[in-house]
Amino acid sequence: MRELIGKVIEEINISGDKCTLQFIVSGGQAINYQAEGDSNNSVWINHVNGIEFLRDATVVDVREREWIQITDEEAKNNAITLFVDDYNEILLYTILTTKGMTDIEIRNSHNGYYGGVLLYLGEDLYLNKGEGLLPVKVGF
Numbered sequence: 153m154r155e156l157i158g159k160v161i162e163e164i165n166i167s168g169d170k171c172t173l174q175f176i177v178s179g180g181q182a183i184n185y186q187a188e189g190d191s192n193n194s195v196w197i198n199h200v201n202g203i204e205f206l207r208d209a210t211v212v213d214v215r216e217r218e219w220i221q222i223t224d225e226e227a228k229n230n231a232i233t234l235f236v237d238d239y240n241e242i243l244l245y246t247i248l249t250t251k252g253m254t255d256i257e258i259r260n261s262h263n264g265y266y267g268g269v270l271l272y273l274g275e276d277l278y279l280n281k282g283e284g285l286l287p288v289k290v291g292f
Contacts, residue, residue, distance in 0.1 A: 165285040195258065198259040
């Protein structure tokens with residue numbers, strides 16, 4: 153997500169399946185990411201904490217944390233999907249802006265052999281809200 157450094161975030165959108173995250177930056181440019189995994193796992197964007205620190209702010213730094221394994225109980229209580237497998241992990245991206253700090257939580261549920269990533273899809277690939285993208289709101 154380091155592609156966001158130096159950009160002013162105007163809008164943040166997410167797909168209905170919680171797999172695609174889109175940032176609209178100053179000038180209307182779209183920067184897109186997709187949660188992706190191998191064939192036997194499920195990867196999704198579970199939560200954005202501190203969304204108010206992204207809008208109309210300049211991104212100063214982005215920090216990717218390590219995957220952290222969580223318990224089955226934590227996974228079942230906090231998952232937005234019905235797919236909860238033997239191994240459940242969280243990956244956090246912390247975005248530091250001129251307004252504060254935002255955490256984006258990625259979830260990965262798998263059988264122990266498969267990993268997940270937040271894949272950079274590129275810039276200027278503008279995915280319409282009509283294609284399933286909705287604004288990210290406070291509390292997501």
